[in-house]
Amino acid sequence: MCVFCKIVNKEIPADIVYEDEKYMAFKDINPKAPIHILIIPKEHIEKLEDIDDTNKGIIGDMAVVANKVAKQLGIDKTGYRIVINNGPDAGQEVYHIHMHLLGGKKMAFAT
Numbered sequence: 519m520c521v522f523c524k525i526v527n528k529e530i531p532a533d534i535v536y537e538d539e540k541y542m543a544f545k546d547i548n549p550k551a552p553i554h555i556l557i558i559p560k561e562h563i564e565k566l567e568d569i570d571d572t573n574k575g576i577i578g579d580m581a582v583v584a585n586k587v588a589k590q591l592g593i594d595k596t597g598y599r600i601v602i603n604n605g606p607d608a609g610q611e612v613y614h615i616h617m618h619l620l621g622g623k624k625m626a627f628a629t
């Protein structure tokens with residue numbers, strides 16, 4: 519089972535900031551910004567190539583969770599960045615699809 523599935527199953531702890539029936543958001547263990555949250559579907563989906571017309575709503579739902587969490591953490595007005603690292607060149611480490619929500623400081627654009 520992947521590390522994010524273990525977090526979903528509460529087998530390993532995480533600092534959870536949002537949870538509903540299908541989605542979860544928790545603090546990144548190695549934050550790259552003052553606010554760094556990971557938003558995941560509870561369903562194990564590895565990567566963007568596994569998104570198709572049957573499940574594309576997941577991406578929209580994750581954006582809605584990002585919006586809620588940004589408000590909850592008070593960065594909705596100052597702004598934030600949403601990142602999906604997909605595949606080796608993007609440096610995807612955990613093959614359970616996730617959105618990074620980064621904020622709380624002015625960020626440079628890095629590639």
Ligand code: 5GP
Pocket residue numbers: 521532533544545546547548549556602603609610611612613
């Ligand atoms: P990726 O590079 O796959 O887009 O990002 C994976 C992220 O998951 C990294 O930022 C990493 O710090 C975070 N991460 C990896 N393992 C854990 C964990 O066990 N708990 C938490 N909260 N974050 C993790």
Ligand code: ZN
Pocket residue numbers: 519520521522523524561562563613614
């Ligand atoms: Zn998983």
